[in-house]
Amino acid sequence: MPYQPPRDTFARAALALVALGCSPLSWALQAPSGLQVPTLAYDDRQIILVWEKPTDHADIQDYRVYANGTLLGSAHANNDQVSPAKPYIDQFYRQDTAHFHHRIGIHSYTAQGLKPDTAYRFTVRSVDGNGAESADSPAVVQRTTPVAALFDVKKYGAKGDGSHLDTLAIQRAIDACTPGCKVLLPKGIYKSGALYLKSHMTLEIAEGATLLGSERAEDYPLAGYIQYPYSTTVRPASLINALPRDPRAHQAFENIRIVGKGTLDGNGWKRNPDVIDERGRALPFYLPSDNTRYAQDGILAKAQVEQAVARGMNVKDAYGQMRSSLITLRNVKNVFYGGFTVVNPAFHGIMNLESENVVLANTTHTTYDANNGDGIEFANSKGAMVFNNVFDTGDDCVNFAAGTGANAVHQPPQQDAWIFNNYFRKGHGMVVAGSHTGAWIQDILAEDNVSDGTDAGLRMKSTNFMGGGARNVIFRDSALRNTVKQAFIFTLDYNDPNAKLDYQRSTVAGQFKDIHVSDVSVEDAQGRAIEVKGDSQHNAYHEGLVFQRVRFRGAAGARIDGLKNSRFENVVFSHYGVANPWQVTGSSGLSFEAVQPAPQ
Numbered sequence: 001m002p003y004q005p006p007r008d009t010f011a012r013a014a015l016a017l018v019a020l021g022c023s024p025l026s027w028a029l030q031a032p033s034g035l036q037v038p039t040l041a042y043d044d045r046q047i048i049l050v051w052e053k054p055t056d057h058a059d060i061q062d063y064r065v066y067a068n069g070t071l072l073g074s075a076h077a078n079n080d081q082v083s084p085a086k087p088y089i090d091q092f093y094r095q096d097t098a099h100f101h102h103r104i105g106i107h108s109y110t111a112q113g114l115k116p117d118t119a120y121r122f123t124v125r126s127v128d129g130n131g132a133e134s135a136d137s138p139a140v141v142q143r144t145t146p147v148a149a150l151f152d153v154k155k156y157g158a159k160g161d162g163s164h165l166d167t168l169a170i171q172r173a174i175d176a177c178t179p180g181c182k183v184l185l186p187k188g189i190y191k192s193g194a195l196y197l198k199s200h201m202t203l204e205i206a207e208g209a210t211l212l213g214s215e216r217a218e219d220y221p222l223a224g225y226i227q228y229p230y231s232t233t234v235r236p237a238s239l240i241n242a243l244p245r246d247p248r249a250h251q252a253f254e255n256i257r258i259v260g261k262g263t264l265d266g267n268g269w270k271r272n273p274d275v276i277d278e279r280g281r282a283l284p285f286y287l288p289s290d291n292t293r294y295a296q297d298g299i300l301a302k303a304q305v306e307q308a309v310a311r312g313m314n315v316k317d318a319y320g321q322m323r324s325s326l327i328t329l330r331n332v333k334n335v336f337y338g339g340f341t342v343v344n345p346a347f348h349g350i351m352n353l354e355s356e357n358v359v360l361a362n363t364t365h366t367t368y369d370a371n372n373g374d375g376i377e378f379a380n381s382k383g384a385m386v387f388n389n390v391f392d393t394g395d396d397c398v399n400f401a402a403g404t405g406a407n408a409v410h411q412p413p414q415q416d417a418w419i420f421n422n423y424f425r426k427g428h429g430m431v432v433a434g435s436h437t438g439a440w441i442q443d444i445l446a447e448d449n450v451s452d453g454t455d456a457g458l459r460m461k462s463t464n465f466m467g468g469g470a471r472n473v474i475f476r477d478s479a480l481r482n483t484v485k486q487a488f489i490f491t492l493d494y495n496d497p498n499a500k501l502d503y504q505r506s507t508v509a510g511q512f513k514d515i516h517v518s519d520v521s522v523e524d525a526q527g528r529a530i531e532v533k534g535d536s537q538h539n540a541y542h543e544g545l546v547f548q549r550v551r552f553r554g555a556a557g558a559r560i561d562g563l564k565n566s567r568f569e570n571v572v573f574s575h576y577g578v579a580n581p582w583q584v585t586g587s588s589g590l591s592f593e594a595v596q597p598a599p600q
Helices: 007-019 075-082 086-095 167-176 300-310 315-321 406-410
Strands: 033-036 047-052 060-067 070-074 108-111 119-128 140-143 150-152 161-165 181-185 188-192 201-205 209-213 240-242 253-259 263-265 271-276 282-286 327-330 332-338 341-343 350-353 356-361 364-366 376-379 382-387 390-392 398-401 414-420 423-426 431-433 441-447 450-452 456-461 469-481 486-491 511-523 528-533 542-553 558-561 563-574 582-585 588-593
Touching: 033 119, 047 119, 060 075, 060 108, 070 075, 070 108, 075 086, 075 108, 086 423, 086 450, 108 119, 150 167, 167 181, 167 188, 201 209, 240 253, 253 327, 300 315, 327 332, 332 350, 376 414, 398 414, 398 441, 431 441, 431 469, 456 469, 456 511, 486 511, 486 542, 528 542
Parallel strands: 150 181, 161 188, 181 201, 188 209, 201 253, 209 263, 240 327, 253 332, 263 341, 327 350, 332 356, 341 364, 350 376, 356 382, 364 390, 376 398, 382 414, 390 423, 398 431, 414 441, 423 450, 431 456, 441 469, 450 469, 456 486, 469 511, 486 528, 511 542, 528 558, 542 563, 558 582, 563 588
Antiparallel strands: 033 047, 047 108, 060 070, 060 119, 119 140, 271 282
C-alpha cells in the first residue's frame, strides 16, 4: 500500500499555500470533466471553453481556468463580461429572498486578448465556498487562428445608410471572400434582401452595425427551400442563407461563422411601445398578429403574404408558409453563431436544417411577440450546443424538429444537444421537442438554465398521426418562475392553426419516453405544474418519465392521462391552491415515493 500522510499534513500544506498567496487544494472536490472548445468557438483573439460539471457538484461554487499553468480567472466573473444572460440570472436570484430556487452552476469561459496563431493549453479546477480548488481537469489544447483576410462590405459599394439597398454590395464581398476570410459589416445600417453564404467564412456584424431586412417581398427569392424532402411548398429565402439556389438540390457547406455585437433585424412587424424588463431596460414588443391581421400589423410579413395571395395561394397557406425567417442554413457541417442580437423576424429566427455541430453562444433574441418568432430551431440535425443566451421570443425559444408523418422514417433523427446557462424570459417554451417528431428527437441535455415568464419549461408536443416522438431527454438543475401555462407538458393534443398538412399521416402516434427531470424549482406557475396527455383510448401512452427532487410553489398541480411505467420521487407541492394536486387517469405502472402531498 502506498504511503498516505496523516490528515493534519494536508491541513498544514493548505495553510502554507494560503500563506504563499495560493489557493489550497481540496481532495474532496471533484475536478470538472469533458473540457472542450465548442465547434468554431475561437478566432485570432479569443477561445471559448466549456466543461461538464462533476457528478458530485453540491459544494462547488465556481470554477477557475488556467492557461499554460497560469490563472486566467473564474467562470462567474468571466460570465459577467461576456454573457448577456448573466445579469438577468443574477437579478433572478437577488429577487429570490426566500432562497427557494435551485442555484445553477456556470461552466463556460471565454479567454480573451490572446495572440493570433498561437497554441494554448487549458485546464479548469472546481472551487468550493472556502476558495479551495480541486485538482486540474484533463487539459485541452487549442490554437488561435491567424488574422483573417478582411472583406469590408463598404469597399464593395455598401452604403450602410439604412435607405439604399445594399444586397448586391454585401453579396459581392461574400463572393470575393477567400477561404478563412471575414466579411465585415462595420458600424451603420445595411438594408438588404436575401444573402447567400459559402463555406469557410465568417460574417461579422460589428458593434453599432445592423443588417436590416428589406421590406419588399421581391428581395427574397421564392426559390428558397423546402422544409422536408416530401414537403410540397417552396418557402422564400431568408435574410441570411446557406442554401443551394435550387431548393430541391443537394449542396453541402462547412465551417460558417456568424458573429459580432451588432443586430440582425428582420423588419417583419410593426412595433408596440417598448416594455420595461426586470432590470429596468427597454425591450421591443412587436404586434402579436395572425393570418387575419397581418395586413395591419406586418411590414415584410404583410408584403410576402400579399405577394403569395396575388399569385393565387390562399391566405392561410400564404401566412403559414411564405414569410422569411432571419437565418436558414441547410446541410452545413460546423456552424458558430456568437454575440449578436436578433430582432423582428417575419417568421422564424434561426433555422438549422440537416446540419451538424452547431453552436449558439452569447446571443440575444428579442422577438416578442412576433407571431412564430422562434429563437433557434434544429431539424434532423446532429450536435447542438446552446449556452449563455437570452431568449425573449414570440414562439418557442430552443426548438427541435424531426419531420412529419409516415415519410419521416426515412430521415435522420434530431439528436445530441446540450443547452445550459441561458436565460429564458418570454416564449412558448424554454426547451421544446416537436411538434414535428416523425424521425425522433433524442439525446438532449438541458441544465443550469433560468426562466421567468415563459409559457412552459420543458414542452413536448405531437399528435396521433405524427409518428416518432422524443426520447432520452434530461432537464435538470434549473430554476423556473411565472410559467404561464404548464411548467412541464407532454401532449399528443397539439394543433397549429397555420400548419399545412402536406404529408402522409403516420399510423403511429408520437410518444415521449425516457425523460428525466431532476433538481428543478418552479415558483408561481400560473397553470399546471405537470401535464401529461397521451391517448389511452387508442393505446397511445407516454412512458418512462422520471421526476426527482422537483419542488413547486404556487402551481395548480399535476394532471396525468395516458402515462405508464413512470416514477415521481421527492416531488413537493406547496401553496398549490387545489384540493388534490395529483389528478391521474388512464395510466398504469406509476410509482410515487416521498411526494408531498401524496396522491389521494
